[in-house]
Amino acid sequence: MKNINVLIVDDSELDRYILRRQLTALGVQNIEEKDDGSSALAYLKDYDSNYQLFPGKFPPIIIFLDINMPKVNGFDFLDEFAKIRKQFDFGSCVVAMYSSSERSEDKERALKYEFVSRYLVKGEITELCLDETIQAIIKSN
Amino acid sequence: MKISSKLMLIVMLTVFEISITLLAVVEISKGAKFHQLNSLHFKYIVQYSDVIAEFEASASKDVSALQNVIINMRQQPIECVETVNWLNVFVMKQINTFHAVDICRKDIDDANNILLTLASYEAGEISREILIAQLRQSARVFNQNSALFEKPITDTVAFIMRVAIPFLVAISLFNILFISYMSKNISGSIRNTIRLLKNGKREKSLIDDIDSNVSGELKTLLNVAQERLAHEILVSEINQKLETLVEQRTQSLTRANEELAQFAYRASHDLKSPLTSSKLLTQFIIEDIESGNLKSAANDANKIYGQMEKLEKLVVGILSLTEADVTDEKVESIHLETIIDEIRLRLLEPQSIASGFIRCTTDIKSEFKSEKVRIVQILENLLSNSDKYKDNAKKETPFVNVTLTEVQDSYQLVVEDNGLGIPANRHDEVFHMFKRFHPAISSGSGLGLAIVKKHVSFLKGQIDMKSSALGTVFTITLPKEKFNEEH
Structure with a gap:
């Protein structure tokens, strides 16, 4: 559990803080935060240098992704990530949506991507269900 | 013959x-x-x-x-x-x-x-x-x-x-x-x-040709047929106009309905999120106190405070938005400098007041008459935006110019600042509800400009936003007739 690499992409500092704390409580240590889809994509695309810069902490295995972000939103990110996924070595990387939107169309749209495994609604996440999510993802890998 | x-x-x-x-x-x-x-x-x-x-x-x-x-x-x-x-x-x-x-x-x-x-x-x-x-x-x-x-x-x-x-x-x-x-x-x-009818001439010259070349019963027949056709065309045009009107009404109703649904969704979402965050933060504080980590507890308490402030702003914003719908204020003469002075004291940080952040110019011959409460709310929202989104990276000292002039039958109220402005690709979202353009700098309710827009509509005016050489210009045009009609 400790050596799982996690990336949180969310424009809300508070939501990042809350998720980080919940993940830390579960024993996850390697957590990277990005405040927008664009900075997250830049981080992922700069694969080689980040691989060297953060030994053992890059690439992330799980990306927690918010939907509503000002510049590059969650869906824009997913579209772009689908393209670079094969190009770089993100085959084992999965995305868990982390949004406050409870709209079913958002949920359906996100889960259409093969690499999106979960749709978590902010505020409804308990440590227990977060733990289950992570375990399931590790097992599938 | x-x-x-x-x-x-x-x-x-x-x-x-x-x-x-x-x-x-x-x-x-x-x-x-x-x-x-x-x-x-x-x-x-x-x-x-x-x-x-x-x-x-x-x-x-x-x-x-x-x-x-x-x-x-x-x-x-x-x-x-x-x-x-x-x-x-x-x-x-x-x-x-x-x-x-x-x-x-x-x-x-x-x-x-x-x-x-x-x-x-x-x-x-x-x-x-x-x-x-x-x-x-x-x-x-x-x-x-x-x-x-x-x-x-x-x-x-x-x-x-x-x-x-x-x-x-x-x-x-x-x-x-x-x-x-x-x-x-x-x-x-x-x-x-x-032959005359077949030669596809323009209506006017065809009528003249018929007039000069055709006589007797044929002329009467053509005249009657022409009147009949003109009448039918008129009827079908009227029908078409009515259909278009119904379509437009339906469209605007549908749009209003969608807006309302959007409003309900966004409002409940924006109201819920500070509450859920605060709930979790409270849980963290309890954990921290139990483990003796008081510094982290205080930190989280501060975060809850911030969330509550945000929530308060939002509730106030929603209230003034709904008020904008119902308030029917009386028209009175307004002294622009006075209300700007009041806003200055109420909204600005002390250093902004000292630096003469707000500049006000009026150039009108008659008195400025309007619904005072609405004008105050319009200026409050625009000026507090200018204050919140100052661009400190610019060389010039931050400023906002308020100018009131007369253009024919309307007043023109221009608010221009040299602040951060709004990203060009999002200009069309400016007056939508729950839109925030600089979340990193300030987390407003996202309702300010929607409120401004609503007040302007109630005053039968128009608001327009442009990026200027300096920063951002809001131009509000308020017709004078609205007040003349009623008073």
Whole structure:
């Protein structure tokens, strides 16, 4: 559990803080935060240098992704990530949506991507269900 | 000439031709009748001669048989004279055959005379020999009359035949020619009209062409058809307009409905998220206190405070947005500098007040009259945005200029600042609810500009946002009439 690499992409500092704390409580240590889809994509695309810069902490295995972000939103990110996924070595990387939107169309749209495994609604996440999510993802890998 | 008149002329000519033909037939048959009467007359003359011979042979004094024959014999010339009409008289006089009628009259007179002679014999005034001599004499005269009558009648009939047949042929020929000409003329004008209509000219010149080239019933027909078509086009245009109107209304209703649904969704979402975060943060604080990590607890408590502040702003924003819908403030004269001073003290940070952040210019001849509460809220929102989103990276000191001018029938309120501005690709979202453009700098309710827009709409004005050389310009145009109408 400790050596799982996690990336949180969310424009809300508070939501990042809350998720980080919940993940830390579960024993996850390697957590990277990005405040927008664009900075997250830049981080992922700069694969080689980040691989060297953060030994053992890059690439992330799980990306927690918010939907509503000002510049590059969650869906824009997913579209772009689908393209670079094969190009770089993100085959084992999965995305868990982390949004406050409870709209079913958002949920359906996100889960259409093969690499999106979960749709978590902010505020409804308990440590227990977060733990289950992570375990399931590790097992599938 | 009207088509109906042309057709009428054709009918009249035909009727005339038929009448002439019928008249000729009648006149010719009249000649035949005369011949017939004359042969009857001959028969009676022969009978008369026989009766005279019988009378002579017998010793009887009875003259009734003679009288009967004479009366019968007198009947044919009477019929002849009665049959002759004024036209016959005219024609016969022209061709010198009128003496036929005179012969008839003489025949009648002769018959009457011999009847008188018979009466004299019965009365014993004349002797039987004289009577017989007179009877023989009269038989000769009758015979002579009959013979003389034959020729003028034959001449008259021949004349009629001679004249009528060429005349009828001439009239028929003329009739055929005239009818052909007329039908050609009628179909020509119809073809001409069709050609005019087919040549796709513009409406105006077509109407002029029809006016000058078409006449009579065709013109009336075209005029009526044109009026009818124009009416129908008008009706269909009106229908189309109504349909468009219904469509527009439906669209705007649908849009309003969508906006309302969007508002409900966003409002509940934005209200919920600080609450859920705070709930989790409270849980963290409890954990931290239990584990003795008081610094982290205080940190989280601060975060809750921030969330509560955000929530408060949002609730206030939603309230003023709904208020903007219902408030019907009275119009009063507004002193712009005064309300800006008030806003300055209420909203700005002390250093902004000191640096003369807000500059205000008014250039109006009359008083600025409007609904004060709305103007205050408009300025409050715009000025606090300018204050929140100052661009400290720029060389110039941050400022916001408020300018009030008059443009024809409206006031123009311009608010320009040199702040961060709004990303060009998101200009169309500016007045939407729950839109935030600089979340990193300040987390407003996302309702400020929506509130401004709503107030401006209520004042029947317009608001427009542009990026300027310095930063951002909001131009609000408020019509003066709105206030004049009501007051």
